[in-house]
Amino acid sequence: QVKLVESGGGLVQAGGSLRLSCAASVRTFSAYAMGWFRQAPGKEREFVSAIDRSGGRFDHADSVKGRFTIFRENAKNMVYLQMNSLNPEDTAVYYCAARSTTGWTTDRYGYDYWGPGTQVTVSS
Numbered sequence: 862q863v864k865l866v867e868s869g870g871g872l873v874q875a876g877g878s879l880r881l882s883c884a885a886s887v888r889t890f891s892a893y894a895m896g897w898f899r900q901a902p903g904k905e906r907e908f909v910s911a912i913d914r915s916g917g918r919f920d921h922a923d924s925v926k927g928r929f930t931i932f933r934e935n936a937k938n939m940v941y942l943q944m945n946s947l948n949p950e951d952t953a954v955y956y957c958a959a960r961s962t963t964g965w966t967t968d969r970y971g972y973d974y975w976g977p978g979t980q981v982t983v984s985s
Contacts, residue, residue: 862887862974863885863886863887863893863959863973863974864885864886864887864974865883865884865885865886865957865958865959865974865975865976866883866884866886866957866976866977867881867882867883867955867956867957867976867977867978867979868881868882868883868884868979869881869882869979870955870979870980870981871980871981871982872982872983872984873947873981873982873983873984874983874984875947875948875949875983875984875985876946876947876948877947877983878943878944878945878946878947879944879947879981880941880942880943880944881897881941881942881944881955881957881979881981882939882940882941883895883897883939883940883941883942883957883976884938884939885938885939885940885959886938887938887959890935890938891914891915891935892914892961893914893959893960893961893962894911894912894913894914894959894960894962894963894964894965894966895911895912895931895933895940895957895958895959895960895965896908896909896910896911896912896957896958896959896960896965896966896967896972897909897910897911897931897940897942897955897956897957897958898955898956898958898969899951899953899954899955899956899981900953900954900956900978901952901953901954904953906956906969907922907969908922908967908968908969909921909922909925909929909942909955910922910925910929910930910931910942911931911965911966911967912931912932912933912940912965913963913964913965914963915935916932916933916935918964919931919932919965920965920967922967924950925944925951928944928945928946928947929942929943929944929945930942930943930945931943940957942955944981947981947983948983949983949984949985950983951981951983952981952982952983953980953981954978954979954980954981955978955979955980955981956975956976956977956978957975957976958972958974958975958976959972959973959974959975960972960973961973
């Protein structure tokens with residue numbers, strides 16, 4: 862069983878930055894690939910970023926490439942999403958997810974555990 866808790870969301874002006882954190886309560890955090898997804902009102906939950914178990918390989922959705930960075934600290938059971946150059950289209954609830962395998966997937970149904978989410982609101 863894996864418990865995930867996100868933090869770091871909030872209200873920010875367009876062009877600003879936020880860093881989301883996800884704390885995992887699990888014995889072997891390094892056994893899980895991790896992902897970030899987001900869901901805006903009235904829209905499907907969509908892939909944002911993902912990282913493999915070691916942190917050596919990662920991927921980002923085209924909409925956030927060059928602006929967002931995912932990274933993890935296995936010794937602290939933490940995964941992060943650094944978000945720069947935010948725009949109003951990034952407004953959503955952001956979810957951390959864990960997948961008990963080596964590699965990531967962009968498919969939300971491929972993740973086994975989810976956090977409750979953290980709200981990010983970007984004002985214009």
